[in-house]
Amino acid sequence: MNATLSKIDAGGRLIIPAQARKALHLEYGGPVVLTLVDGELRVRSVAAAMAELQTQTSSFLADDTASVNAFLTARRAEAARDEGKPGDKQEQVAASAKEADRGA
Template sequence: MNAQRGKLVSGGRLQVPAEFRRALGIDDGDTVIMEVKDGELHVRPYREVLRRVQDRLRRYVPEGVSLSDELIAERRAEAERE
């Protein structure tokens, strides 16, 4: 994809060209993650960042294990002890 000009508008909002929004799969109101690296602004859809984190953590969870089920069971056991 070729570089395109954008524009800062009132309130520091950045207008992102429609072609870029379509390529990223983002719409008005979607949450994005922004960071500055080496003087450049990087914008990524939040759902993509979340998916990457989940993929990285998945290798530490044994097959067939539900961490949320384990957490709920621990909380219930703790509540019973109180």
Template sequence: MEIIKSKIDQAGRILIPSSYRHSLHLMPGQNVILRAEEGELRIQSFKESASYARSLVKKYNPDNKDLVELLFQARKEDTSRD
């Protein structure tokens, strides 16, 4: 993607050019995730962020076990030991 210069206005807002918004499927009013990384500001949609999080979880949970149920069981075991 091309590099486009933008400006921060008095309210601290940055205009995201329409070509970027369209290619990234960002819509007005949509919530995004902002992350400062290595001197860069990264913007990611909630959908992309959730997809990335799921891929990380899948890496450590390849059998797709119900992690909430496993947490409940662990808590139950902890309380029964006390």
């Protein structure tokens, strides 16, 4: 649908032509979401707005999950390297205790 001329009545109501309402699946009395985008008024059904939010949330969660997985992989690799090194903290504590016993 191309641009259509419409009017705003004395009560501030905007008349949305039937063809546009049908294309947007807007029903009489149904809620809509109005958004100002770059100086333009955007009218969407609540269902369309929710679908967009769900898509954005899914993308965010996928990115977040990838970041968490990368972090966990790095931490596991670091832990594996640390396990193979001599001088584990428990060993250091035990060695310190032995030295303290010898000195007493």
